[in-house]
Amino acid sequence: MRLTWMKAPILRQYRRAVMAGLLALSAGGLAVPAAQAQTADNAKLQSVRDAINKAFDVEVTQVRPTDYANLYEVQLGGNIVYTNEKAEFVLAGNLVDAKTKRDVTTDRIDEISKVDFSTLPLAQAVKLVKGDGARKMAVFEDPNCGYCKKLHKELATLDNVTVYTFLFPILAPDSMTKATSVWCAKDQATVWTDWMNKGVVPPDASCETPIEKNLALGQKLAVQGTPAIFFESGNRVNGYVPAARLNQELDRK
Structure with missing residues (x-):
């Protein structure tokens, strides 16, 4: 169709309208396959999740593809395992990038373990300044945790720090008794540090405590042992670490 009979302004408007229509049609045509692809990807991830759930009777937190050999990352709480599209196997161990020598698994665990420090219910913790x-x-600590006591020797060397201890009695029958006595003491911080550093048994005391809430919080944060340390940067360290590492993490922004 020839358009020479149209006046120039009208011709320009017509061409713009045609172009807009073509672009809209193109976008609509591309949107359907993209949506279909996304739906297919989601179905595939759900299939992997369901297969792992059925095979091992575990709660899968997340499934996502990796950049390696059609492997899928399966997050189980704070842990990572790998499988293929059909979930024919489960591989537990660290995935290392052969080119960069980067420990992909450790980096990923560090990422998913990060916690917004400002969201922690610090009123439920013993405060030492x-x-x-x-x-x-x-720090999540059990009164009978040997590595927690070792950690306290390192804490004694630190300065300009506030330590919030979430009493987390999980190790021994009397852990709850000691934790309760510490929380109900008039000077919680002194009684706690005297026990952890000097072995001075907390005087018997009873009152309402947040310990059950601490246990629920620890479960939510996938705390599997003590000590479990959380820093303002969001970083997390599981287990005992020396003062040098503590200072490094405390200074991290």
Whole structure:
């Protein structure tokens, strides 16, 4: 069809309208396959999730594809395993990028383990302030945890730090008794540090405590043992670490 009979302004408007229509048609045509592809991908991820759930009777937190050999990352709480599209196997161990030498699994676990420090219910924790208390950390500890006591020797060397201890009695029959006595003490921090550093048994005391809430919180945060340390940066460290590492993490922004 020839358009020479149209006046120039009208011709320009017509061409713009035609072009807009073509673009809309193109976008609509591309949107359907993209949506279909996304639906197919979601179905595939759900299929992997269902297969792992059925085979191992575990709660799968998340499934996502990796960049390696058609492997899928399966997140089980704070842990990572790998499988293929049909979930024919489960591979537990660290995936390392052969080119960059990067430990992909460790990096991913660090990422999913991060916690927004500001969301922690610090009122449920025993508070110990050293120096100006500017740097902050939170620790889940059991009164009978040997590595927690070892950690306290490192904490004694730190300065300008506030330590929030979530009493987390999971190790021994009397862990709850000791934790309750610590929480119900007039000077919680002193009684706690005297027990952890000097072995001075907390005087018997009873009151309402947040310990059950701490246990629920620990489960939510996938705390599987003590000590479990959380820093303001969002980083998390499981287990005992020396003072040098603590200072490094405390100074991290």
